[in-house]
Amino acid sequence: MAKAGKAKIETYNNPAGGWGALKYVALNLVKEHVADGKGLRTLLSQNQPDGFDCPGCAWPDREHTSTFEFCENGVKAVAAEATKKRVTNDFFARHTVAELMQQSDYELEDHGRLTAPMVYDAVSDKYVPIAWPQAFELIARHLNALPDPDMADFYVSGRASNEAAFLFQLFVRQYGTNNFPDCSNMCHEPTSVGLPGTVGVGKGTVLLDDFDLCDTLFLFGQNPATNHPRMMGELRHASKRGATIVAINPLKERGLERFADPQSKMEMLTMGSTQISSMFIHPTLGGDLALIKGVIKRTIELDDEAVAAGAERVLDVQFIAEHTSGFEEFAADARAQNWEDIIGESGVSRADIEKLTQVYVRGKAVIATWGMGLTQHKHAVGTIQLLSNMMMLRGNIGRPGAGLCPVRGHSNVQGDRTVGIDEKPTDAFLDRLEQVFEFKAPRHHGNDTVGSVMAMLEGRTKVFIGLGGNFAMATPDTPRTFDAMRSCNLTVHITTKLNRSHLVHGKDALILPTLGRTEIDRQAGGAQGVTVEDSMSMVHVSYGINKPASELCMSETAIVAHIAEATMKHRNNGKKIEWLWYAEDYSRIRDAIEKVYDSFKDYNQRITNPGGFHLGVASRERVWKTDTGKANFVVHAIPLDTPIHRARKIHGDKLMTLMTTRSHDQYNTTIYGMDDRYRGVFGQRRVIFINKQDLEMLGLKDGEWVDVVSVWDDGIERRADGFLLVEYDIPRGCLGSYYPETNPLVPLESFADKARTPTSKSIPVLLHRAAVQHAKVA
Ligand SMILES: Nc1nc2c(c(=O)[nH]1)N[C@H]1C(S)=C(S)[C@@H](COP(=O)(O)OP(=O)(O)OC[C@H]3O[C@@H](n4cnc5c(=O)[nH]c(N)nc54)[C@H](O)[C@@H]3O)O[C@H]1N2
Ligand SMILES: Nc1nc2c(c(=O)[nH]1)N[C@H]1C(S)=C(S)[C@@H](COP(=O)(O)OP(=O)(O)OC[C@H]3O[C@@H](n4cnc5c(=O)[nH]c(N)nc54)[C@H](O)[C@@H]3O)O[C@H]1N2
Ligand SMILES: [Mo]
Numbered sequence: 001m002a003k004a005g006k007a008k009i010e011t012y013n014n015p016a017g018g019w020g021a022l023k024y025v026a027l028n029l030v031k032e033h034v035a036d037g038k039g040l041r042t043l044l045s046q047n048q049p050d051g052f053d054c055p056g057c058a059w060p061d062r063e064h065t066s067t068f069e070f071c072e073n074g075v076k077a078v079a080a081e082a083t084k085k086r087v088t089n090d091f092f093a094r095h096t097v098a099e100l101m102q103q104s105d106y107e108l109e110d111h112g113r114l115t116a117p118m119v120y121d122a123v124s125d126k127y128v129p130i131a132w133p134q135a136f137e138l139i140a141r142h143l144n145a146l147p148d149p150d151m152a153d154f155y156v157s158g159r160a161s162n163e164a165a166f167l168f169q170l171f172v173r174q175y176g177t178n179n180f181p182d183c184s185n186m187c188h189e190p191t192s193v194g195l196p197g198t199v200g201v202g203k204g205t206v207l208l209d210d211f212d213l214c215d216t217l218f219l220f221g222q223n224p225a226t227n228h229p230r231m232m233g234e235l236r237h238a239s240k241r242g243a244t245i246v247a248i249n250p251l252k253e254r255g256l257e258r259f260a261d262p263q264s265k266m267e268m269l270t271m272g273s274t275q276i277s278s279m280f281i282h283p284t285l286g287g288d289l290a291l292i293k294g295v296i297k298r299t300i301e302l303d304d305e306a307v308a309a310g311a312e313r314v315l316d317v318q319f320i321a322e323h324t325s326g327f328e329e330f331a332a333d334a335r336a337q338n339w340e341d342i343i344g345e346s347g348v349s350r351a352d353i354e355k356l357t358q359v360y361v362r363g364k365a366v367i368a369t370w371g372m373g374l375t376q377h378k379h380a381v382g383t384i385q386l387l388s389n390m391m392m393l394r395g396n397i398g399r400p401g402a403g404l405c406p407v408r409g410h411s412n413v414q415g416d417r418t419v420g421i422d423e424k425p426t427d428a429f430l431d432r433l434e435q436v437f438e439f440k441a442p443r444h445h446g447n448d449t450v451g452s453v454m455a456m457l458e459g460r461t462k463v464f465i466g467l468g469g470n471f472a473m474a475t476p477d478t479p480r481t482f483d484a485m486r487s488c489n490l491t492v493h494i495t496t497k498l499n500r501s502h503l504v505h506g507k508d509a510l511i512l513p514t515l516g517r518t519e520i521d522r523q524a525g526g527a528q529g530v531t532v533e534d535s536m537s538m539v540h541v542s543y544g545i546n547k548p549a550s551e552l553c554m555s556e557t558a559i560v561a562h563i564a565e566a567t568m569k570h571r572n573n574g575k576k577i578e579w580l581w582y583a584e585d586y587s588r589i590r591d592a593i594e595k596v597y598d599s600f601k602d603y604n605q606r607i608t609n610p611g612g613f614h615l616g617v618a619s620r621e622r623v624w625k626t627d628t629g630k631a632n633f634v635v636h637a638i639p640l641d642t643p644i645h646r647a648r649k650i651h652g653d654k655l656m657t658l659m660t661t662r663s664h665d666q667y668n669t670t671i672y673g674m675d676d677r678y679r680g681v682f683g684q685r686r687v688i689f690i691n692k693q694d695l696e697m698l699g700l701k702d703g704e705w706v707d708v709v710s711v712w713d714d715g716i717e718r719r720a721d722g723f724l725l726v727e728y729d730i731p732r733g734c735l736g737s738y739y740p741e742t743n744p745l746v747p748l749e750s751f752a753d754k755a756r757t758p759t760s761k762s763i764p765v766l767l768h769r770a771a772v773q774h775a776k777v778a
Pocket of ligand 3: 187
């Protein structure tokens, strides 16, 4: 277990950020043994023009030229990568896979950086060393033995660079499949699916400068003090300027209340802090669609009243007339919507909806941001479409200081999709790829993440290759995912650190150690930079500065090129691509990307700008790439028959809705430590937040241990045992807990309509007092 001290629950009353954040940074640097001069130099090079892009998250930087921007999340990510700890061949010789499976996720990654390619040996149940060329040949042999290329799945986690990702998709498509499950299938997919239907592009419309100009900010379903700390600087400035900030979240996340900026000498020295949100709205889990519909209804009603009174219009009638389609039907639906369902399904009072609407209609420049609280629900696509429609009512898209701001997770998750990691590619893109590279690309859609697990379970997928990530732990329905991975002929992980996906392996299995972004990537053409796209569509270059963790680590791009070379030399699909030539000098890959995408014009030249360049987002320019050529209003009914509704019909009030989120000390499946400081949880992770009245209703007590069982209708038992109940300020009927411990509870078949994102924030569950009651923790 983590050496995090005694387990305790203790209310946190300080602001987020501040000295507490600095202290934890120091602790992390010491833990990873990087607190010497070199470690600090590494941190100071983060997000500098000649340094590396922070692997922490996808939030942009001001021009990439600011002095070192302090961020606890970034420091932890960098320290975890720059750690001095190493997993050696000797380590693998000492442990069988069965033994390693007994270790926690924290312990597995805490062994440090992987140093040599390893292959699974079934006789000893151990990973043993393999030379790189043999590893590539093993992959080629498996891939070429498959009767159908669709029997291989190629997963990408969002840290892969544009160069590695582009080469990967090119290889996979020339090999013959569009099977690209990726982490964004579990993340912002509903954004990427929803926004094209309304505004034409599945990306945000704002730039950082808009945060200086907005007067109103709505923060939907995200926890920036933990997950995007650099965003807190923008929120702090906006608040100080007098912008109105509203947090829409079932939890009163500490960082949304008060924040002390470690960048501000004044706040640090005086122990001061800045109020962030002036208003909190606490919807029930999944209640945002109904809530947004309520604001839309009220906004239209206020406009109707203004028309009747001959007063100034509330709607931006000019924008609606000039730029949108479908308004009349949309408005009629909103007018006809009953309040009972709005209030009942959102869990927000009529008075609060009125307050929220008043803030909205007073705002002259409104930005709406959102995270996983909106995307990981059954009706996520509808929610995001309605949110964009709400913004359209007052012309809050494509105007300075206003717009849509989906806040992405992984540092290059947006870029990976841009350069072709997409199981549903458009024909236009494939046409272009075929033209440039002279081969026949597969046209039928491939497996997404959920589809990939299903295909493995059904024996349709036999080879799994992961470019980063931790597929087995990030995906839903853990025991079934484990079965799925174990049914493969071959599993391959291109990876920096040991994780459970390496242990839940196919008949043959490879662990291929790769360079992190902080490390010098030297190829025949010299030291290479890679490029990434942030959450606001800015593309910039990143150069590693540290010595590689091991001489045997290869870059992701080089590994991909070698797999492609080994595999494709035995296949015949159009012109031979010079894979290894591309990997010698990544600017050649960027030239190739430029040939496929007009938006990357002068790619190599434009990344020499310190801040990189903006890819251009049509909706920001009020150019609507939709079927109507306009921004579309779309009617969505409030869903009244979801799995939650159906389960509640059977179990009544005892049925609870569970959300699974991140603690402060984790990066997705990477557990840095056992504390969730701002929520007052220390030294432990198996906790469940629950409302006081629900505790009473269920006859349970704060400090008791419970087992959690999902309610689903396929006869499969889904349970996660041994969680400590923590009385918490959370709406009734809602529970909160951490991922990935609770992933066994998420049914694989429970996903967002149209986007197929697992519904990790709305799992119908029942609580049972656990047979084993541990000692009560204070
Ligand atoms: N330190 C750190 N940084 C990270 C990550 C990490 O794990 N650790 N992960 C990265 C990744 S990949 C991602 S995608 C982002 C994730 O960053 P977030 O989007 O902040 O994700 P979560 O931690 O899952 O938090 C979801 C928030 O939504 C709220 N919420 C849950 N359900 C609902 C709902 O139905 N409605 C509303 N309105 N709110 C709801 C929760 O209370 C919580 O505050 O962060 C990225 N950055
Ligand atoms: N229940 C529940 N499930 C969820 C979520 C949730 O909120 N609730 N969130 C979902 C979301 S938003 C996401 S994005 C996914 C995340 O899913 P993934 O992206 O698959 O998971 P990570 O935990 O980010 O991957 C961590 C691993 O990546 C490897 N790694 C780290 N850096 C590098 C690198 O530079 N290169 C390479 N090649 N490998 C590297 C390390 O080996 C590390 O163990 O999880 C999803 N799953
Ligand atoms: Mo994510």
